[in-house]
Amino acid sequence: MTSKPDSAAPDAAPGSGPIVSVRDLERTYRGGVHALRGVSLDVPRGGRFGIVGESGSGKSTLVRLLAALDRPTAGTVTFEGQRIDHRRESDLGFLRRRLQIVFQDPMGSLDPRMRVRDIISEPLGRTRDRDERVAELLDAVGLPSDAGAQYPHRFSGGQRQRISIARALAPRPEVLIADEAVSALDVLVRKQILDLLTRLVDEYALTLVFVSHDLGVVRKMCDEVAVMRRGEVVEHGPVDEVYDAPRHDYTRELIAAAPTLHGALRAPAGSATSEASAAGAESSEPEPPPEG
Numbered sequence: 001m002t003s004k005p006d007s008a009a010p011d012a013a014p015g016s017g018p019i020v021s022v023r024d025l026e027r028t029y030r031g032g033v034h035a036l037r038g039v040s041l042d043v044p045r046g047g048r049f050g051i052v053g054e055s056g057s058g059k060s061t062l063v064r065l066l067a068a069l070d071r072p073t074a075g076t077v078t079f080e081g082q083r084i085d086h087r088r089e090s091d092l093g094f095l096r097r098r099l100q101i102v103f104q105d106p107m108g109s110l111d112p113r114m115r116v117r118d119i120i121s122e123p124l125g126r127t128r129d130r131d132e133r134v135a136e137l138l139d140a141v142g143l144p145s146d147a148g149a150q151y152p153h154r155f156s157g158g159q160r161q162r163i164s165i166a167r168a169l170a171p172r173p174e175v176l177i178a179d180e181a182v183s184a185l186d187v188l189v190r191k192q193i194l195d196l197l198t199r200l201v202d203e204y205a206l207t208l209v210f211v212s213h214d215l216g217v218v219r220k221m222c223d224e225v226a227v228m229r230r231g232e233v234v235e236h237g238p239v240d241e242v243y244d245a246p247r248h249d250y251t252r253e254l255i256a257a258a259p260t261l262h263g264a265l266r267a268p269a270g271s272a273t274s275e276a277s278a279a280g281a282e283s284s285e286p287e288p289p290p291e292g
């Protein structure tokens with residue numbers, strides 16, 4: 001396993017080990033689906049860790065276990081060395097603040113009856129500086145200050161994902177998990193949300209866990225990648241090594257099965273031969289500002 005120095009997180013404590021680790025993780029669902037089979041990996045503090053694999057390979061199951069939203073059938077999950085895999089929800093308060101997730105479908109995770117300011121500030125509980133914090137977060141994700149008074153349906157897909165990101169950042173987490181967070185967006189809006197995530201990860205020295213079936217996007221976003229197949233991590237390492245010199249047949253198949261992405265992965269910078277490089281084009285989000 002590779003790891004990055006922990007200098008990106010100045011208040012990193014304790015020690016310099018990985019921030020999240022899993023060992024020998026198994027998850028079998030009722031009905032016998034063996035979704036994870038002996039997964040072990042370390043997410044380095046301050047790293048940008050990609051998890052890639054085809055649909056059904058176990059990515060979302062792994063994310064749910066990393067975030068202690070589910071319990072493994074066997075194996076361990078640790079956050080800064082503390083076991084989190086079998087804790088009661090009442091003992092997970094620290095994790096709920098320190099690790100946040102942005103999911104693919106913002107409409108599924110944004111309550112349509114709540115105003116944006118209440119959605120964003122919900123993880124904060126009652127605090128005196130709530131309004132200032134909401135204003136700060138709206139600004140950080142590039143939404144206008146009056147967006148807080150609106151309801152989610154007023155916003156386009158990209159803007160709704162900005163709301164989800166603002167909400168995830170509200171408790172000042174150290175780890176941000178993006179689970180197919182841009183997969184539902186069209187290619188130009190996707191590029192803007194990816195740029196936003198990159199900027200926020202830098203600005204707040206976040207550890208990023210970026211989950212996607214899209215190899216090109218993972219290469220753009222991550223410095224390390226784990227390739228999953230049928231519940232196993234078949235290959236893991238620095239993105240350039242894994243993509244340029246894959247050791248596992250399945251990784252080679254994944255790259256070969258995405259011919260345009262394959263071209264893009266090897267294309268010179270600025271080439272516009274694929275979705276991945278189209279996602280690198282400058283654009284402005286073709287979305288109306290919120291009303292009101």
Ligand SMILES: Nc1ncnc2c1ncn2[C@@H]1O[C@H](COP(=O)(O)OP(=O)(O)OP(=O)(O)O)[C@@H](O)[C@H]1O
Nearest residue numbers: 029030033035053054055056057058059060061062
């Ligand atoms: N709650 C569940 N009950 C039963 N089987 C499940 C459950 N959740 C996932 N599975 C199965 O576990 C396997 C892994 O699913 P998972 O959603 O983790 O994969 P994934 O890589 O995230 O795929 P996708 O990108 O399609 O969500 C699949 O065979 C899936 O059908």
